[in-house]
Ligand SMILES: Nc1nc2c(c(=O)[nH]1)N[C@@H](CN(C=O)c1ccc(C(=O)N[C@@H](CCC(=O)O)C(=O)O)cc1)CN2
């Protein structure tokens with residue numbers, strides 16, 4: 282039985298989709314914990330209501346020059362208490378230090394709301410609309426020290442419609458995220474995909490795109 286720890290910072294709808302899929306599809310895995318860097322993250326309540334251990338490591342508690350390293354060290358200590366086979370970033374909004382990402386190399390995934398390598402960072406849909414993009418999407422990737430540059434596992438794509446704004450585009454992509462991310466996590470815990478250097482090895486039957 283694989284152990285999964287999910288990190289969130291807010292609403293947690295991707296975490297919720299993974300929790301529901303894990304239960305409904307009887308994965309060879311359990312969600313050991315949901316951990317947030319924000320005490321007010323709404324997703325913590327959903328996790329607790331579903332009997333999942335929750336924890337908060339508040340990044341605002343840490344100050345000074347080494348606050349990012351100290352936060353990461355505290356977060357790692359809490360995560361490792363659950364002995365995860367996989368760490369899932371689901372709307373987790375902190376940039377992680379190289380030491381942290383190295384510790385979880387090959388076993389940490391993120392979902393990013395753009396078709397990487399386009400639009401790394403924040404405010405991705407607003408930037409895509411500003412540029413006049415005809416398609417938007419999301420990417421599941423392994424997490425590395427370089428922000429949003431890890432090996433790509435899967436991507437979801439959706440058209441931009443004439444009357445779209447950031448909210449309508451975000452909602453359209455989020456629906457696809459909720460299909461794609463649980464599938465990617467299931468493949469990983471089922472041993473059907475792995476990171477090999479800068480690439481992803483995927484066994485047959487693993488869908489790599491969603492639309
Ligand atoms: N080293 C890495 N850390 C993280 C990665 C990664 O690939 N490598 N993925 C991100 C997730 N993410 C986009 O998908 C992302 C999250 C947060 C930020 C960011 O600029 N955060 C600010 C704070 C923003 C806030 O609190 O609202 C910061 O950390 O200073 C950019 C991209 C997770 N981490």
Ligand SMILES: NCC(=O)N[C@@H]1O[C@H](COP(=O)([O-])[O-])[C@@H](O)[C@H]1O
Pocket residue numbers: 289290291292293294295296371372373374392393394402403419455458
């Ligand atoms: N850079 C990370 C990032 O922006 N992630 C994005 O935040 C949203 C989280 O929603 P959720 O909390 O409801 O899962 C999702 O759209 C996810 O792609």
